[in-house]
């Protein structure tokens with residue numbers, strides 16, 4: 001168990017692993033998987049979560065009971081959280097009393113990994129050490145994504161571990177084609193095909209050894225090279241260009257049929273929708289966690305526990321019309337006549353993921 005036998009002063013620096021990947025690729029899923037599995041072995045993870053959008057939905061979706069979870073809200077971390085804010089958060093997580101063995105930072109889906117890595121490596125605290133970049137790829141969307149955002153190739157190129165996730169959504173031959181692309185972009189990184197981002201956590205927390213190695217790996221930037229490229233902001237601007245997050249909140253229950261229609265046929269430009277939804281229907285008073293990623297919809301049912309039921313949704317995309325998005329969601333608020341639509345909930349339930 002890392003760090004257990006070490007005295008406080010001899011505690012090795014805590015590796016900080018950056019998890020990046022485009023919108024909806026499976027970063028939060030990975031984080032939750034790591035929290036569950038690492039936790040079971042006694043490894044304590046500190047978690048930093050960042051969302052693009054004013055509601056930090058990811059923080060809500062990461063298992064709430066993590067001691068070391070800090071959420072950095074207010075836009076995309078790589079350009080809005082100042083380096084001091086990140087340093088403070090990391091310093092707080094590595095304080096001896098926290099007994100954290102590793103820290104995972106989940107970048108927003110449009111963050112530039114390189115900027116984040118620079119921010120982590122710039123932290124002066126010797127108890128903090130950059131532990132590598134894990135890049136999550138949505139196997140079902142990678143080809144179109146590379147066409148629209150060629151800079152994702154550069155992201156894959158600097159990764160230490162690439163997860164080819166959502167393998168269940170494509171055929172074996174398509175999967176092999178994705179693996180080939182990934183290997184071309186980064187011939188030296190470990191690439192793993194995953195479902196639900198299920199990866200052995202030991203692979204992530206060992207990454208720091210490889211990254212600390214001074215041997216440059218072909219196709220990959222060494223840490224020094226990463227740090228030297230201070231003036232290269234070109235890729236950064238590209239991924240951000242035109243992306244916008246629209247937030248919708250309501251205490252009033254939604255109508256399932258209209259919400260399902262919104263998720264299945266999102267307004268133009270809207271690539272990602274996520275959040276929690278409140279339907280006030282008999283037998284369906286649970287918290288519905290909804291996800292839309294490029295037309296794929298997935299819904300999970302949880303309990304509200306002590307929370308007051310309400311809806312919080314974020315829609316993210318390029319060329320969105322925020323007013324149109326809000327108007328459509330506003331129109332999804334339940335009306336008295338919706339009570340007659342007994343089977344409306346089925347349009348949501350058919351997307352429920354066990």
Ligand SMILES: Nc1nc2c(ncn2[C@@H]2O[C@H](COP(=O)(O)OP(=O)(O)OP(=O)(O)O)[C@@H](O)[C@H]2O)c(=O)[nH]1
Pocket residue numbers: 021022023024025026027028029030058108109110165166167168169194195196197272274290291292293297298299
């Ligand atoms: N079919 C399938 N769905 C998956 C898999 N992994 C994750 N998902 C689903 O994909 C959706 C997005 O996953 P998240 O983990 O929230 O993705 P993310 O990268 O954190 O998203 P952003 O933070 O918005 O960029 C959710 O509905 C997940 O349940 C997988 O292997 N297969």
